[in-house]
Amino acid sequence: MEGVIDAVTRDLLTRDEGLDWTVTEFVRVVDARLPPRVFYKHCPELHPEQRQAHHQDAVATPSGVPVHLQLLGSDPEALAANARQALRLGAIGLDLNFGCPAKTVNRHDGGASLLRDPRRVYRVVSAVAEAVGEQIPVTAKIRLGFADRRLALACAQAAEDGGARHLVVHARTRNEGYRPPAHWEWIARIRHCLTIPVIANGDIWTLADYWKARSLSGCEDVMLGRAVLADPALPARIRHWQRTGEQLPATGWQRRADILDAYAQRQRKELPEKVVVSLLKQWLNQMRGRDSEAARRFQALRRETRLAPFLAGLHAAPETPPAAMPAFVD
Ligand SMILES: Cc1cc2nc3c(=O)[nH]c(=O)nc-3n(C[C@H](O)[C@H](O)[C@H](O)COP(=O)(O)O)c2cc1C
Structure with missing residues (x-):
């Protein structure tokens, strides 16, 4: 998450069990291929010295939780060139951002603004997926649309057709910002149309929210955003509940x-x-x-x-x- 989840935060949040993987802040791709230092800045876990220090081949937090690199942009060729660069540097997964609602990003045609045209979602995902081939997974994160939900299914399908290995759906449109409620039932509609795993996101703050989001979306997995900052023990509490059926008390x-x-x-x-x-x-x-x-x-x-x-x-x-x-x- 831009401006709030850096490598230090990832390290601290993954010391307890619960998170399967994490994603970096976005690397903003405009037109040029970015130098390695930009990738290392967003993802210090990628740096060979850091990997050596933690005795890890993989790009992961010190506790061993994988870190995927997030790319944001709208130019398929530029994104493909930077995907190849990321691959060369050792990235283990690339996550494409189609959800960012920020005016500055949308004005420059990035993030959620691509959801206005599913063909553009397809072009971006397929260009990046082709650039890295089978070597590492390319995944995508969308909202339900820009101004409304009319293109939600088409955008999700475009991501799958382009080669996304999974899709995270933040169950709100861009214009809904972060206003509750998240429409988890819409994620179920998307899930029914796709064959790749769909991951539910949006407004999962508590164990009760987790259960409701899972039930309404039908998704096995959820993505947690702000809640890991609000309650850093939530992932471990969810994992404990999954394993034992026991609900741990609220975090003190x-x-x-x-x-x-x-x-x-x-x-x-x-x-x-x-x-x-x-x-x-x-x-x-x-x-x-x-x-x-x-x-x-x-x-x-x-x-x-x-x-x-x-x-x-x-x-x-x-x-x-x-x-x-x-x-x-x-
Ligand atoms: C400060 C902030 C930064 C964010 N940065 C990103 C980002 O870089 N990429 C992304 O896909 N989503 C980003 N998001 C959206 C979250 O990943 C998530 O989809 C959204 O907050 C809803 O989930 P939540 O209710 O669990 O937080 C950001 C959200 C916030 C509040």
């Missing part, structure tokens, strides 16, 4: 504070204090809509710019005993 504040702390320590090695604090605020902001304690800490720390007091504020004992606080139902 301490677990959230620990991951924020680990994130800060890692980022501080590279970045100035103020930048690290603003990154922490960004992550805490993702947590606060789903966790009352995170909301309270965000409110208390929003003006803090120094790292040490910020971290102390994360770890301070709760003012009210947790049992007396209004709880979010998970």
Whole structure:
């Protein structure tokens, strides 16, 4: 996810079980073949030194969870040239973005704007799939459409016909942005038309959402976006439920504070204090809509710019005993 899931975050989020693979932030392809440094910047896990350091041949987080490279663009030839470049550098999977709703991206004809014409989806997917052949999987991620859902099935079919090995569907149109609800039942319609695996995405925040999304979409797998930041233990809780049928309790504040702390320590090695604090605020902001304690800490720390007091504020004992606080139902 652009601007929020970098290599450090991927590392921290994959230390527990639950995630089968992760995807980088997008590499924006306009016309030229990009130099290796651009790929390494978006996907440090690709770099030979990093792979050596973690004793891994594969492109993966230090815990061994595969990392796929995300490409965003609209020019089939340029995307194909960069797919070959990524392959040469060792990429193990390429995910094509047809979902980005950002005005700047759409104005330049990237992301969800291609969903206005399924033929363009086909051209992009097939050019990239041909460029890498059978060597690595090419996958795609779409929304249900740009302004409406009329072309949802045609775009999904175009991705499959172009050679996508799986399709992630964010169950909203571009114009719906991130507004609830996600239309999981539309994913079922798409799934019925395709032969490749379809993965459900959008508004899966809790175990109950996971179950509902699976039931309504019929998909075996789901993709988690904002929820892994809001509740970093959600993938492990889903996995535990799948394995044992037991629902673990909602993630406590301490677990959230620990991951924020680990994130800060890692980022501080590279970045100035103020930048690290603003990154922490960004992550805490993702947590606060789903966790009352995170909301309270965000409110208390929003003006803090120094790292040490910020971290102390994360770890301070709760003012009210947790049992007396209004709880979010998970
Ligand atoms: C800050 C942010 C950045 C995102 N960046 C990307 C991206 O680079 N590529 C992509 O396919 N989707 C991106 N998305 C969309 C998410 O992957 C996901 O489809 C969407 O948030 C809905 O799923 P969720 O409710 O689980 O978050 C982004 C979403 C957010 C909020």
